[in-house]
Amino acid sequence: MASFSSACRSLVRKLSRAPCSAQVQRSLLSTGISKEAVGYHVGGGPSYMRGTVFWEPGKPITIEEFHMPLPKAGEVLIRTKACGVCHSDLHVIKGELPFASPCVVGHEITGEVVEHGPNTDRGITRRFPIGTRVVGAFIMPCGSCHFCVKGQEDLCADFFAYNRAQGTLYDGKTRLFLRGNGKPVFMYSMGGLAEYCVVPANALAVLPDSLPYTESAILGCAVFTAYGAMRHAAELRAGDAVAVIGIGGVGSSCLQIARAFGASEIIAIDVQDEKLNNAKKLGATHTINAAKEDVIDKIKEITGGMGVDVAVEALGRPATFMQCANSVRDGGKAVMIGLAAAGSMGQVDINRLVRRQIKIIGSYGARARQDLPQVIKLAENGTFDLENAVSRKCTLEEAATAYEDLNRGQIVGRAVVEIM
Numbered sequence: 001m002a003s004f005s006s007a008c009r010s011l012v013r014k015l016s017r018a019p020c021s022a023q024v025q026r027s028l029l030s031t032g033i034s035k036e037a038v039g040y041h042v043g044g045g046p047s048y049m050r051g052t053v054f055w056e057p058g059k060p061i062t063i064e065e066f067h068m069p070l071p072k073a074g075e076v077l078i079r080t081k082a083c084g085v086c087h088s089d090l091h092v093i094k095g096e097l098p099f100a101s102p103c104v105v106g107h108e109i110t111g112e113v114v115e116h117g118p119n120t121d122r123g124i125t126r127r128f129p130i131g132t133r134v135v136g137a138f139i140m141p142c143g144s145c146h147f148c149v150k151g152q153e154d155l156c157a158d159f160f161a162y163n164r165a166q167g168t169l170y171d172g173k174t175r176l177f178l179r180g181n182g183k184p185v186f187m188y189s190m191g192g193l194a195e196y197c198v199v200p201a202n203a204l205a206v207l208p209d210s211l212p213y214t215e216s217a218i219l220g221c222a223v224f225t226a227y228g229a230m231r232h233a234a235e236l237r238a239g240d241a242v243a244v245i246g247i248g249g250v251g252s253s254c255l256q257i258a259r260a261f262g263a264s265e266i267i268a269i270d271v272q273d274e275k276l277n278n279a280k281k282l283g284a285t286h287t288i289n290a291a292k293e294d295v296i297d298k299i300k301e302i303t304g305g306m307g308v309d310v311a312v313e314a315l316g317r318p319a320t321f322m323q324c325a326n327s328v329r330d331g332g333k334a335v336m337i338g339l340a341a342a343g344s345m346g347q348v349d350i351n352r353l354v355r356r357q358i359k360i361i362g363s364y365g366a367r368a369r370q371d372l373p374q375v376i377k378l379a380e381n382g383t384f385d386l387e388n389a390v391s392r393k394c395t396l397e398e399a400a401t402a403y404e405d406l407n408r409g410q411i412v413g414r415a416v417v418e419i420m
């Protein structure tokens with residue numbers, strides 16, 4: 001086994017330096033597997049890893065063995081330490097958001113840098129030396145498309161064209177291959193629910209030693225998304241009144257980010273009292289149980305009849321989309337961050353939108369290279385409370401159950417899978 005993996009390692013090195021030599025091609029043919037399927041580990045560790053596989057909607061996700069993934073230029077191999085359990089994965093698992101399968105879900109990670117892809121820019125290897133603790137943003141910017149060049153990495157064309165549309169990285173290929181039969185497995189973002197993952201370096205930021213791996217996983221999606229919504233979509237200012245509809249992982253992060261930005265009233269809206277009680281610890285000044293009270297009436301009452309400056313919808317449902325638009329004051333901003341089942345439509349009162357200058361703004365994630373370091377600083381200086389945001393920790397084996405519980409609304413805050 002050791003001689004096989006070291007042979008593979010030298011083979012891969014040769015390929016990266018001198019592709020297409022006849023000798024290397026003969027060696028590849030003799031192994032019977034493609035270049036991508038060759039497993040290796042530069043640090044002398046294992047040549048394979050375990051990861052969870054989503055096969056198709058309605059089938060249980062399982063843990064499988066993979067060849068050790070190979071990073072390419074500009075990419076980093078990460079030993080995954082923790083991965084958050086997010087609703088977007090659940091949308092994929094339930095078949096509500098079409099995605100290439102089989103795939104590895106999980107897109108909210110922390111980990112340790114193990115290896116750089118061959119020919120990776122020295123700026124990247126210097127910024128993230130081997131052993132660096134890192135957080136990964138779920139939107140992994142290519143760095144060179146039209147939007148990335150403009151700094152709008154949250155709209156990265158390659159991320160949507162390759163990762164979200166095809167389940168691959170930006171050469172149109174996955175980095176994940178099953179150990180047993182070499183078959184490719186697609187990647188939702190970096191495919192974080194595995195012992196190792198390959199991440200484009202533009203998605204990474206350094207995690208300081210003072211922050212724990214497990215709790216910090218949520219920085220790359222839940223907190224990142226909340227930060228993008230408040231900073232870029234809402235352009236929130238100190239003194240603004242904010243309402244957040246849906247107090248899950250992302251919604252509860254919105255409460256904390258609104259508090260960090262100096263919002264005056266922070267109104268949490270949900271149908272579960274347990275989530276609303278937790279919301280108070282995270283910055284909510286008021287709570288509304290939408291199952292018991294009229295949300296719009298109550299918001300008007302809290303804001304002296306005006307409505308809020310900014311309302312955030314974090315559920316992705318047509319009814320709450322409308323509620324969000326109706327919660328804002330004249331000239332206010334309704335920010336939509338909840339992904340819905342494919343094809344869902346939201347309604348809006350056209351005349352009010354026109355006459356009262358209501359702004360309806362979509363927001364997805366944030367800008368990895370400018371925003372993720374800021375988000376980490378908020379956690380580092382204690383402005384963002386990571387401890388209270390994470391409500392459950394589980395193992396890779398328990399990940400499937402965590403998604404089932406998330407589906408039943410039984411996770412208050414965020415669950416995080418501890419991997420290694």
Ligand SMILES: [Zn+2]
Binds near residue numbers: 086087088
């Ligand atoms: Zn997410």
Ligand SMILES: [Zn+2]
Binds near residue numbers: 142156157159
């Ligand atoms: Zn891009």
